[in-house]
Amino acid sequence: MIKSLVPSIPIQAILGILVAVVLVHSDLAHARVIHKERSLYRNIIVDKTKNMLCLTFSVKRKEHNQSCMDLRDPDRLVFAYVRMVFAALLVNPAPQKILIIGLGGGSIPTSLNKLYPKASIDISEIDAAIFRVARDFFGFSPNEQMKVSISDARVFVKRALLRKQQYDLVILDAFTGDYIPEHLMTREFLSEINQLLSSTGVLAANTFSTSRLYHHESVTYQQVFGEFFNFRMAGTSNRVIVTGKANGDKYRLPLRSTLMERAELLTEPLKKLGIEIRDYPLYMSREIDWDPNVKPLTDQYSPANLLRD
Amino acid sequence: MIPVSVSWLPSCTLITKTIESMPKTDKHTLIKYVILLLAFISGFAIMTIELLGGRILAPWFGSSIYVWGSIITVFMLSLSVGYLLGGRWSLNNPNLFRHGFFFLLASITLLPVILFGDSVMESVFVVITDPRYGSLLVSAILFFVPTAILGMIAPYSIRLLVENQQHSGKMAGLLFFVSTLGSALGTLVTSFYLVLIFEINQVLLTVSVVLIISGIVAMLVFQFQASTAND
Numbered sequence: 001m002i003k004s005l006v007p008s009i010p011i012q013a014i015l016g017i018l019v020a021v022v023l024v025h026s027d028l029a030h031a032r033v034i035h036k037e038r039s040l041y042r043n044i045i046v047d048k049t050k051n052m053l054c055l056t057f058s059v060k061r062k063e064h065n066q067s068c069m070d071l072r073d074p075d076r077l078v079f080a081y082v083r084m085v086f087a088a089l090l091v092n093p094a095p096q097k098i099l100i101i102g103l104g105g106g107s108i109p110t111s112l113n114k115l116y117p118k119a120s121i122d123i124s125e126i127d128a129a130i131f132r133v134a135r136d137f138f139g140f141s142p143n144e145q146m147k148v149s150i151s152d153a154r155v156f157v158k159r160a161l162l163r164k165q166q167y168d169l170v171i172l173d174a175f176t177g178d179y180i181p182e183h184l185m186t187r188e189f190l191s192e193i194n195q196l197l198s199s200t201g202v203l204a205a206n207t208f209s210t211s212r213l214y215h216h217e218s219v220t221y222q223q224v225f226g227e228f229f230n231f232r233m234a235g236t237s238n239r240v241i242v243t244g245k246a247n248g249d250k251y252r253l254p255l256r257s258t259l260m261e262r263a264e265l266l267t268e269p270l271k272k273l274g275i276e277i278r279d280y281p282l283y284m285s286r287e288i289d290w291d292p293n294v295k296p297l298t299d300q301y302s303p304a305n306l307l308r309d
Numbered sequence: 310m311i312p313v314s315v316s317w318l319p320s321c322t323l324i325t326k327t328i329e330s331m332p333k334t335d336k337h338t339l340i341k342y343v344i345l346l347l348a349f350i351s352g353f354a355i356m357t358i359e360l361l362g363g364r365i366l367a368p369w370f371g372s373s374i375y376v377w378g379s380i381i382t383v384f385m386l387s388l389s390v391g392y393l394l395g396g397r398w399s400l401n402n403p404n405l406f407r408h409g410f411f412f413l414l415a416s417i418t419l420l421p422v423i424l425f426g427d428s429v430m431e432s433v434f435v436v437i438t439d440p441r442y443g444s445l446l447v448s449a450i451l452f453f454v455p456t457a458i459l460g461m462i463a464p465y466s467i468r469l470l471v472e473n474q475q476h477s478g479k480m481a482g483l484l485f486f487v488s489t490l491g492s493a494l495g496t497l498v499t500s501f502y503l504v505l506i507f508e509i510n511q512v513l514l515t516v517s518v519v520l521i522i523s524g525i526v527a528m529l530v531f532q533f534q535a536s537t538a539n540d
Contacts (some may be wrong), residue, residue, distance in 0.1 A: 040374055041373075126371070126373065151440075152371025152372070152373055152440065153371075154369070154370075154371050155371050155448070157371060160433065169338070171496045182367070182372070183364075183367035183368050183372055188368060189368070298369045298508070299367075299509075300510060301508045302364075306505045307505075
């Protein structure tokens with residue numbers, strides 16, 4: 001039955017439709033896909049326009065660029081939220097030991113490696129395919145100072161605690177896909193990170209600013225760290241949480257005047273990366289603008305993906 | 310085995326009287342429905358525990374595909390052992406009292422997951438550095454026994470339902486239908502709603518309580534079955 005139907009559709013018609021689809025599609029996207037793979041965790045697409053090389057996880061291109069590189073100026077950080085992570089340097093301007101959770105295209109570790117050539121940088125990335133893509137397409141190259149561990153961040157952090165490791169700067173950048181790793185949003189995980197922080201350590205987390213999750217997440221950070229800088233800027237729906245080690249006694253984040261002094265000193269070195277650090281202190285708010293009565297996210301209760309609508 | 314006396318419960322007396330006043334064929338149908346309901350509950354419980362298992366292991370071993378691989382492997386393995394043992398034990402004087410006992414046992418063996426889950430995971434995490442084998446061992450320690458016991462319920466139920474060879478396949482089919490439907494619903498309800506409303510331990514504790522109630526119901530029905538059999 002089915003077999004007899006097939007020859008009745010002219011092969012030319014099928015080809016015609018295919019060609020049309022391909023043409024229209026490539027025209028809309030304006031980008032040439034130079035690499036495509038399905039890893040254990042996601043679709044990975046690398047596409048290239050005239051001046052831009054982008055890493056995307058979604059099939060719907062242009063919607064979820066994870067990381068882009070300006071081919072005319074590879075040092076410049078293209079995305080606002082990536083630049084915003086560097087606000088952590090206002091709290092600790094000289095980190096010697098750095099942990100980055102989530103590699104992406106590798107622009108954050110590469111930039112930090114250039115800024116602080118002597119600092120050791122550990123990177124925990126769950127997806128080996130992401131590491132290969134960062135290395136093969138985005139010029140990310142691990143070295144003596146910069147090491148990548150292919151592991152789940154929760155496992156990496158727990159192992160680092162067993163080794164009694166301490167970090168001056170932890171960057172949590174694991175929440176940019178369509179799926180949120182729920183065990184990386186809980187109070188328990190954040191207190192593990194807090195234990196990893198040295199006495200002058202700082203955490204920068206690239207997280208969410210919309211949906212019900214915003215309230216739950218803010219309450220969770222507040223419970224672990226007390227105060228934190230809620231850092232939002234125009235042009236991105238991400239927010240970056242910047243906070244320092246909580247020691248049981250009251251943690252005091254630096255005053256705005258201190259942030260501004262440090263921003264002055266960092267202005268020159270960060271300029272090459274396209275970071276206007278001088279503007280940042282104005283947007284780093286300590287105001288509580290979330291509902292403080294929602295449940296914190298814990299290992300027992302963490303429906304982060306369901307709270308996202 | 311002599312069933313515990315439960316006549317002090319007024320509601321039980323009520324059930325006894327209701328059942329006693331029923332015609333014999335109705336009594337028979339009632340027992341059949343009770344067995345099917347219990348099978349539904351055990352199917353539901355298995356998948357609720359399995360899904361929460363992923364959540365329980367995530368803080369120590371991540372939520373990668375191998376963690377799910379470990380959990381599913383252990384659940385399949387323990388169910389297969391449970392089917393074998395449940396079937397074998399159904400040869401020896403099968404009755405609803407023993408059937409209910411499986412539920413009580415499953416409920417009790419589930420409690421260590423709540424009580425000692427974290428300390429078990431911590432010890433394994435320290436000893437085994439590869440999260441694949443760590444998660445496999447932890448899944449086995451925490452989930453093998455309760456899941457195997459829940460697996461015994463299906464073949465045992467079939468034995469209780471089957472009265473003659475001709476309809477044995479039909480009864481087995483009916484039982485698989487009901488218990489797998491329970492599993493499907495358990496998966497859906499847990500992942501869509503329960504994790505949004507409750508904490509993991511609250512859900513596990515509820516499952517444990519529901520299993521105890523199920524066991525008691527089975528034992529009660531056995532008692533009435535026995536008390537009315539002499540009429």
